[in-house]
Amino acid sequence: MTVDSIVKKHGNDREHLLSILHDIQSGSPDHSLHREAIEELSCLLDVPISDIVGTASFYTMFSLKPRGRHIIRLCESPPCYIAGEENILAALERKLGVVLGGTTADGLFTLEATSCLGACGVAPVMMVDDEVYGHLTEAKAVAIVERIAAAQG
Ligand code: FES
Structure with missing residues (x-):
């Protein structure tokens, strides 16, 4: 449009x-x-x-600079932080080869932080595009990213 x-x-x-x-x-x-x-x-x-x-x-949902095809938003509000957000962030940064705010070289992912996504009951939480993922572990977060990348063909 x-x-x-x-x-x-x-x-x-x-x-x-x-x-x-x-x-x-x-x-x-x-x-x-x-x-x-x-x-x-x-x-x-x-x-x-x-x-x-x-x-x-x-508003964090808007960006004035180009981003990847998929936007990963990792919640960094206190309940998610206490539940281990920092470790998940480190795992995602390692997996993607970017730091927070960065976009992967292939343009597939942008890694961002966000405030509460309203799913604190399943902290730690991240959102990829419109999908919310809870009860994250480092392995689960990495597996989600790998699954999305594989689906790109
Ligand atoms: S604090 Fe992370 S979803 Fe609410």
Whole structure:
């Protein structure tokens, strides 16, 4: 979908900015908000670019830089941290060959941290794209990543 059609779908009102940004990013092949799209949106909504960038920067679900095909979000809020998040992060960094915030050389994964995903009862938790995985261990987290990578063919 074009930026124009996304704005038409939601209505060209500032109050719909988050939904519009979500749809723009979802349609982006590298899961990010491109400068050109933000500029076009700024004109369509009559909202300053700095306002849109500020909003996009505030929410961890948005990215202003290119990301991998799959986004891994590891929860680092206290319940997950206490349950061993640090060890899982280290295992994922080793497996992927990136540090937190990085994208693998093949462009397949981006590893990010997030605050609570609302699944504290099964901590530690990570989300890959739209799927939530709980009761993680280092081995389980690595196996999930390997399974997704293998499914790419
Ligand atoms: S603290 Fe990690 S899901 Fe809530």
